[in-house]
Amino acid sequence: QLHNFCSIELGSFYLDIIKDRLYTMPADSIGRRSAQTAMYHLLQALVRWLAPILSFTAEEIWQHAPASDDSIFLQTWYELPELSSAGALNDADWQRIIELRNWVSRELEVVRNKGEIGAALEARVELWLAPADYDLLQKLGEELRFVLITSDAEVYPLTEKPAEVAEEQLGVAIRVVPLEDAKCGRCWHRRADVGQSAEHPQLCGRCITNLGDGEQRHIA
Template sequence: MSKSMGNVIAPQKVSDTLGADILRLWAAATDYSGELSISDEILKRLVDAYRRIRNTLRFLLANTSDFDATNAMLPVDNWLEIDRYALALTRALQDGARADYDRYEFHRVVQALQTFCSEDLGGFYLDILKDRLYTTAPQSLARRSAQSALWHITQAFVRLLAPITSFTAEEVWAVLSGDEDDSVMFQQWHELPEQPGEAELLAKWAIVREVRNDVTKALEARREAGEIGAALQAGVEIRCAGDKFAALSELGDDLKFVFICSATTLIESAEESVTATPLAHAKCERCWHVREDVGADPAHPGLCGRCVSNLHGDGEVRTHA
């Protein structure tokens, strides 16, 4: 980038057209120890990254809008396992980002925040969480566990964003605090609740995510072949052994929620494979899972058993996802 060569972009133009936070994001994402580069293509990538961050924040705020942290917060011991895993991921993000801030390595903070948004949250945790947030009873332990985790994630995430995308962070903080005159800049780093065994939890769910990638590929192959229209129209059979089998077998029936399909079969076998198969059962009008018990209750012919239970009974029991 050289002014004499005319290949510069005026900062004011970037701020006026794309917003001040995009300019700030570019400055933070650039490794100032080397050559500083800026172009329309670089700015386009940053706009996409910012949009992903903003959409993640919208999801977090929307799904904690009815959550009273003072009265509804569950202790971590009562959270579902995947929520405790998300807490462990958030702690790792916060610890790493704080260290990078202290070293003035802002580009590493931006990279970590982007990865957290796109891979850990959007590409995994939040995608799995939607079923629980949207189908379980509003005050159920399963939903309160999810919202407890989301509340802590939001509190930590907005503080980590504040030094970089300060205007966006202030928007979010005004919603969280309920006071437009309050500022996120007056806050300390969020104190995440402690939990034992986070290293083991991270290792276990790394295995689960590895298998989930294979499951996603198998489901996508069925979709591309025109055999299914959505992942929930299929069941999945997983054959594996060792650490993979141990990690997956602990999840029990919750495994289908992790893989976002309607049924899972886990078989211990030295020859590993993942097979997706279209299911012929009816689709529940409420949760969209394809289940054999859809219509089993004459009073609710379009619903599956778990939705009937969530709406009119004691609610389904979940322990992991």
């Protein structure tokens, strides 16, 4: 279970998504600091879970961990902080988001194999979904593209699905559209507003914002 958590929930989902926050947002921004805080708590818990199994590895990790002292084998179990559940997505929501993201990743791979895109950030994803999934992804708003790691993402009700778009499974239809927009030299997203700033002609509007006070992130 620990191995699966590290490789699936962490490695191929959470850490993959927060790279954009860590690379593009201001160093002292809430979005970047919140991701770093989450990783700190994860590290504190994970190294304790690993210690009985991978003793030498856990000890080496502990010696390089921030605010660590003595030995990992002199520590007690780590209590993860309680989080407010008000307005938050629950575990079932995230599991469904992961399932939908996996379907999107498969479609992106199909288009990549055809040579139409080189990377996921060269695409926009359009999803037509049944009511429950539609309402779920609507909660992500503009941040859906960060979860899918594409330059753009749009969600529509399944009833509006064009006839030429097939359903991947019951209630889910996906279309990948290669983008022709210029590539931002900082975040690598393809956005229509790249080049609109004379001061920063190679950057998108979001990256220009992040050179200042920084964008606002709420979920991803």
